[in-house]
Amino acid sequence: MESQFQFDWQAAMDSIPFLLKGIPYTLLISFGGLAIGFVLGIIFGLLSINKSRFLRWPATTYIEIFRGTPILVQVLFIFYGLPDLVGGPIEPLTAGISAIALNSGAYISEVVRGGVQSIDKGQTEAGLSLGLSRSQTFWFIVWPQAFRRMIPPLGNQAIVSIKDTSLFSVIGVGELVRQGQVYIANTFTAFEVYFVVALMYLAITLSLSLILRLLERRGVASV
């Protein structure tokens, strides 16, 4: 059978306003989740390199669990599983943000650990020898240098997390993919609509890459 397929530009254009309604949710889940994930990453990343084994252990446990299980399973567990435990429904949006936060937090912990450990021990020694306390030495000397090195892998994680939100269509959050599915259910224009959806993801991730590159370039002169 010969394919009679032709890309329907009109259908693609028509879908845009409906699809755009999904973008605020995609952005809210991604960046809300990443913001919390960043805080979790700093906390657990620093705990994972603490001298005390009792602080390291919970950190590495958290990291291994959330890095070692699929984010789809995590969000399904939070949305369908946790209500049994807490005795009430969990909003899809809350479930989505929590899943991104916990999942990205585990990866960001490793980014933080790597960044901090990459700073030469001589920096800490110089700070201590000047009379700075351990925490002053860390926050004024080690952390700013480590953070600059963390920007590229953090950008990586942000892009991965933005794309991960597409999985949350399964719990019915009206994000980009979910909007696409709903639209296609009425119009049967899968090719055009998913093409537009893909372009929208690309627009978000490319803007982020650009911002990160500018951020990095600004820091280059001083390190």
Place this chain on the structure above:
Amino acid sequence: MTQIVEMKSLNKYFGSLHVLESIDLTVEQGEVVVIIGASGSGKSTLIRCINGLEEYESGQLSVDGSRLEPKGGNQQALAEIRKEVGMVFQQFNLFPHLTVRKNIMLAPMKVKNNSQVIANATAERLLSRVGISDQADKYPSQLSGGQQQRVAIARALAMEPRLMLFDEPTSALDPEMIGEVLDVMRELAKEGMTMMVVTHEMGFAREVADRVIYIHEGKIVEEGKPADVFDNPRNERTQAFLSRVLAH
């Protein structure tokens, strides 16, 4: 005379390796003590014990009246000592994310709570003292090795230390830059700073040191005025070491 450093039968191990073996050492105020010895002899470890960058296992150590306990005990004393003792490292260890000026201002502002104005005045005074006033707003990576080490000296001096430790300050420098760093150290000695210097610069040791200490395998083997140690070493190990380093 006031004793700045007092070490009594100090012992330090790295695992089963006995790096410092019952070291007895006092340093008087204003004295310049140069410590020489082969690499791995424990000379760097010795001065790193004084500001607590290395912990020691047994013995006694007081620095400027504060008693430092073995195994990192007495954090309070350690904090006091670090305010009074400056250190210059082989690899400079300047803070690469801060300008030269900010490198020098950081500790006075955070540790001594100096105002920005005062810390800045201190930085400018010290930079002109080490001869690099014009580089204040550059980043360390934009300076030569010799300039970086002079900034490191200025940074340590900004805390107005009672004792300066130098851990092979010229070993990472290109030969043509060693002189400018030694000049600054020479000036400092002349002004009466108490200094402990680990170095391979025998000419500097002979000229500037009040006392030279030779360390071999974690023990002080010979100690005396530079002329005595260099010209009439009594211990055969010192003789062997000096003949190796002075031969070329």
